Amino acid sequence: MSAAPLLELRDVRRRYSVSSGLFAPRRTLTAVAGVSLRLGAGEALGLVGESGCGKSTLARLVLGLEAPSEGEVLVAGRPIAALHRLERSRLVQPVFQDPYSSLNPRRSIAEIVTQPLAVHGIGTPAERRDKVEEMLGLVGLAPRHAGALPAQLSGGQRQRVAIARALVLRPALVVCDEPTSALDVSVQAQILNLLLDLRDRLNLSYLFISHNLAVVQMLAARVAVMYLGRVVEEGAGRQVLTEPTHPYTRALLASVLTPDPMQGLPAMRLGTAFPDPLDIPPGCAFNPRCSFAFDRCRAEAPALVQREGGTLAACHLSAEVRVAAL
Amino acid sequence: MSGAHKSGALLEVSGLSVDIPTEAGVLHAVRDVSLAVRRGETLCVVGESGCGKSLTSLAIMGLLPPSAQRRAHRLALAGEDLQAAPARRLRALRGDRMAMIFQDPMTCLNPAWTIGNQLEEIFTWHGKGNRRAAHDRAVALLERVGMANAAGRLSQYPHQLSGGLRQRVMIAMALMCSPDLVLADEPTTALDATIQLGILQLLAELQAELHMGLMLVTHDLGVVARIADRVAVMYAGEVVEEGPARTVFTAPRHPYTRGLIDCIPQPDRMVPGQRLGTIPGMVPSLVGEVQGCAFRTRCAFARPECAADVAPRHGPDAHMWRCVLPPGMLERAA
Numbered sequence: 001m002s003a004a005p006l007l008e009l010r011d012v013r014r015r016y017s018v019s020s021g022l023f024a025p026r027r028t029l030t031a032v033a034g035v036s037l038r039l040g041a042g043e044a045l046g047l048v049g050e051s052g053c054g055k056s057t058l059a060r061l062v063l064g065l066e067a068p069s070e071g072e073v074l075v076a077g078r079p080i081a082a083l084h085r086l087e088r089s090r091l092v093q094p095v096f097q098d099p100y101s102s103l104n105p106r107r108s109i110a111e112i113v114t115q116p117l118a119v120h121g122i123g124t125p126a127e128r129r130d131k132v133e134e135m136l137g138l139v140g141l142a143p144r145h146a147g148a149l150p151a152q153l154s155g156g157q158r159q160r161v162a163i164a165r166a167l168v169l170r171p172a173l174v175v176c177d178e179p180t181s182a183l184d185v186s187v188q189a190q191i192l193n194l195l196l197d198l199r200d201r202l203n204l205s206y207l208f209i210s211h212n213l214a215v216v217q218m219l220a221a222r223v224a225v226m227y228l229g230r231v232v233e234e235g236a237g238r239q240v241l242t243e244p245t246h247p248y249t250r251a252l253l254a255s256v257l258t259p260d261p262m263q264g265l266p267a268m269r270l271g272t273a274f275p276d277p278l279d280i281p282p283g284c285a286f287n288p289r290c291s292f293a294f295d296r297c298r299a300e301a302p303a304l305v306q307r308e309g310g311t312l313a314a315c316h317l318s319a320e321v322r323v324a325a326l
Numbered sequence: 327m328s329g330a331h332k333s334g335a336l337l338e339v340s341g342l343s344v345d346i347p348t349e350a351g352v353l354h355a356v357r358d359v360s361l362a363v364r365r366g367e368t369l370c371v372v373g374e375s376g377c378g379k380s381l382t383s384l385a386i387m388g389l390l391p392p393s394a395q396r397r398a399h400r401l402a403l404a405g406e407d408l409q410a411a412p413a414r415r416l417r418a419l420r421g422d423r424m425a426m427i428f429q430d431p432m433t434c435l436n437p438a439w440t441i442g443n444q445l446e447e448i449f450t451w452h453g454k455g456n457r458r459a460a461h462d463r464a465v466a467l468l469e470r471v472g473m474a475n476a477a478g479r480l481s482q483y484p485h486q487l488s489g490g491l492r493q494r495v496m497i498a499m500a501l502m503c504s505p506d507l508v509l510a511d512e513p514t515t516a517l518d519a520t521i522q523l524g525i526l527q528l529l530a531e532l533q534a535e536l537h538m539g540l541m542l543v544t545h546d547l548g549v550v551a552r553i554a555d556r557v558a559v560m561y562a563g564e565v566v567e568e569g570p571a572r573t574v575f576t577a578p579r580h581p582y583t584r585g586l587i588d589c590i591p592q593p594d595r596m597v598p599g600q601r602l603g604t605i606p607g608m609v610p611s612l613v614g615e616v617q618g619c620a621f622r623t624r625c626a627f628a629r630p631e632c633a634a635d636v637a638p639r640h641g642p643d644a645h646m647w648r649c650v651l652p653p654g655m656l657e658r659a660a
């Protein structure tokens with residue numbers, strides 16, 4: 001069984017049934033539309049993509065918080081659903097996007113960070129206290145914060161608490177959903193450096209979701225780009241984020257705002273046919289917004305296949321057209 | 327409402343302080359903050375998390391937590407004194423003439439109401455039109471913030487939306503009544519680069535169309551560089567530097583500003599596993615008496631005189647900074 005990757009997703013799908021008006025019939029929303037991914041121990045995979053494309057849903061599936069409608073989520077070779085709750089939480093831990101709703105508002109910071117240790121019966125109370133103090137120090141919180149309630153901390157301070165809580169059990173895989181988007185750049189830098197140090201020391205794996213492409217590139221050697229529930233491009237971070245293959249990845253990169261005060265906002269390269277998971281277009285889901293789309297793109301969904309340079313991409317455009325379009 | 331106020335600014339904040347009693351003593355969370363936003367202008371507020379950016383916005387809106395105490399020399403919207411305004415008047419102004427996009431969507435979205443109800447309510451409550459008009463405006467705005475099938479989304483509840491969709495609902499909500507002033511607290515943190523760009527373009531268009539003033543709190547210095555007319559840098563409850571965006575980025579006068587700029591992860595230049603520059607040390611406690619420059623404990627240039635209060639210094643174009651260092655000290659080494 002040693003060959004099994006730490007995390008494996010096999011053609012995972014997740015659908016929701018949603019109401020679309022008082023008297024309208026319920027409709028099916030496809031949040032994740034068939035994703036396959038693998039992640040080994042000590043590896044980090046960055047997940048980027050349009051807001052609403054299914055990244056957080058995928059994260060919830062990996063954490064076992066929701067079951068896939070179809071497909072399999074395997075952790076250390078076993079279906080996540082088959083793992084006991086305690087076992088699962090020592091394998092996979094989350095750091096969520098929203099530091100507000102993920103912390104219990106009535107518990108002190110120290111209690112929040114201690115809780116996983118207490119639940120798993122790790123250490124004596126004194127040892128737990130030391131461990132919690134160490135974790136708070138690691139994420140840059142002062143000992144005086146230990147007694148505070150979440151409401152008394154700033155957004156960024158709360159996110160540090162969430163990170164301390166996730167790492168206190170030293171899990172094998174940390175699912176980070178926008179872990180630093182609430183942090184200022186200096187704290188973000190500290191947290192990212194910390195995540196890297198912990199990975200090196202503890203052989204942690206990360207599934208790292210972020211809208212900040214520079215951050216993804218720093219943290220993850222491999223990057224997957226999602227669009228409307230599917231992975232449209234996957235490969236080495238450097239390759240994907242500097243020489244993108246898929247037109248969506250290219251538009252995404254062109255929209256990144258570098259801190260250059262001499263430049264205004266760049267022009268938007270994408271059409272306004274915003275993606276709708278209730279109504280995924282036939283063929284390539286990106287075709288209504290793609291300036292290179294041709295007949296085949298509207299009829300046939302492209303498969304994720306290997307390209308020059310080793311990147312996987314789901315796009316019908318030939319290499320020549322793509323190069324010419326650049 | 328008269329426009330005959332002397333500074334000509336849409337929003338005037340002068341000498342704003344927010345104190346919060348805590349078990350350990352009084353927390354001086356916002357200290358003597360002065361800001362101004364003119365019509366059509368974008369002021370970006372940046373600074374360490376916990377430095378009081380959100381409390382500053384909440385104080386302007388009159389939405390501080392009940393325990394917090396606000397004091398100011400002046401707090402005015404289009405010349406109207408907000409400190410003297412009765413609660414009824416403030417309720418009428420909020421959401422209509424001044425609107426806030428909150429950092430946490432769930433604090434302002436009601437989980438038990440559909441997003442359509444919430445968007446329409448704010449419009450009809452302020453007497454902007456009937457339900458029909460409210461519905462049309464909600465759909466139009468959701469489309470403009472990049473939501474497909476906006477009419478269909480109106481019947482959904484907040485928990486059925488992704489983080490970024492919720493954030494866009496809040497942006498639409500703030501714009502429902504075409505306010506004069508928008509206070510946006512981290513409005514695009516949960517959004518990808520293409521949607522973020524769309525939102526920023528929308529805000530820029532509305533500014534041109536309606537001459538709206540925008541105060542935008544953000545950690546993203548890329549956003550600041552591209553849209554700010556002026557930048558205010560806060561540290562430990564205080565504005566430590568304020569001025570035209572170009573000046574602040576290219577010739578900062580406060581070491582904290584310099585440090586922030588050096589922490590930005592640069593796209594294309596990152597290598598996997600590369601460590602970023604950080605500002606070592608921690609923000610001091612703001613409980614009890616605070617004296618001298620609050621940054622001095624982390625500052626590579628600290629001198630004995632930094633222990634005394636530092637008066638603001640002024641340069642051309644209303645550039646202000648609170649630092650004793652002579653010019654030229656913070657030029658980038660490279």
Ligand SMILES: Nc1ncnc2c1ncn2[C@@H]1O[C@H](COP(=O)(O)OP(=O)(O)OP(=O)(O)O)[C@@H](O)[C@H]1O
Pocket residue numbers: 016017018029030031050051052053054055056057058277485486487488489490491516517518
């Ligand atoms: N419980 C739910 N019920 C109905 N629809 C849902 C539910 N959870 C998510 N969705 C829908 O699934 C789609 C994907 O949502 P998800 O939160 O995974 O997106 P995301 O990629 O994380 O976006 P963001 O970058 O904005 O956080 C969205 O259209 C969302 O509205």
Ligand SMILES: Nc1ncnc2c1ncn2[C@@H]1O[C@H](COP(=O)(O)OP(=O)(O)OP(=O)(O)O)[C@@H](O)[C@H]1O
Pocket residue numbers: 151152153154155156157182183184346348353355373374375376377378379380381382391429
């Ligand atoms: N209700 C409260 N009670 C006690 N302290 C509070 C309360 N609200 C905020 N604070 C404290 O006031 C300080 C400023 O908080 P604020 O939320 O304004 O920070 P911020 O600059 O917006 O940070 P971030 O960038 O992380 O959102 C923080 O130290 C915070 O812990």
Ligand SMILES: [Mg+2]
Pocket residue numbers: 055056057097177488489490
């Ligand atoms: Mg998400």
Ligand SMILES: [Mg+2]
Pocket residue numbers: 154155379380381429511
């Ligand atoms: Mg804040």
